[in-house]
Amino acid sequence: MKKIATTALVLASLLPAAAVLAQPKVNDVNQGMGKHAAASTQATHAAQGVIKKIDTKAGVITISHGPINSLNWPPMTMGFKVRDKALLTGLKEGQKVDFEIAQEGDDYVVTKVR
Numbered sequence: 001m002k003k004i005a006t007t008a009l010v011l012a013s014l015l016p017a018a019a020v021l022a023q024p025k026v027n028d029v030n031q032g033m034g035k036h037a038a039a040s041t042q043a044t045h046a047a048q049g050v051i052k053k054i055d056t057k058a059g060v061i062t063i064s065h066g067p068i069n070s071l072n073w074p075p076m077t078m079g080f081k082v083r084d085k086a087l088l089t090g091l092k093e094g095q096k097v098d099f100e101i102a103q104e105g106d107d108y109v110v111t112k113v114r
């Protein structure tokens with residue numbers, strides 16, 4: 001997942017660069033990009049999956065998740081850090097969950113599970 005996420009990030013960062021090249025007014029475009037970047041870091045992405053493993057000590061949950069269309073992610077099994085370890089309370093391996101993730105730095109962390 002890490003590799004795919006990185007590739008997606010690289011692609012995402014290349015697209016605005018291409019837009020800048022196509023635009024004659026650089027100042028206007030830079031302002032637009034600033035707004036875009038702020039919006040995307042706050043976005044959360046909803047997904048469904050099955051819990052494969054819970055590491056309460058490390059605050060990591062491994063989920064076999066379905067496609068996450070808002071991120072262009074295919075279905076896969078991957079480990080996520082949780083924003084707050086309290087999110088893991090009451091969860092069980094094998095449980096079907098709806099969850100939300102948000103980007104934090106280079107990683108996506110789970111912000112909600114139910």
Ligand SMILES: [Cu+2]
Pocket residue numbers: 001065073075076077078
């Ligand atoms: Cu994944």
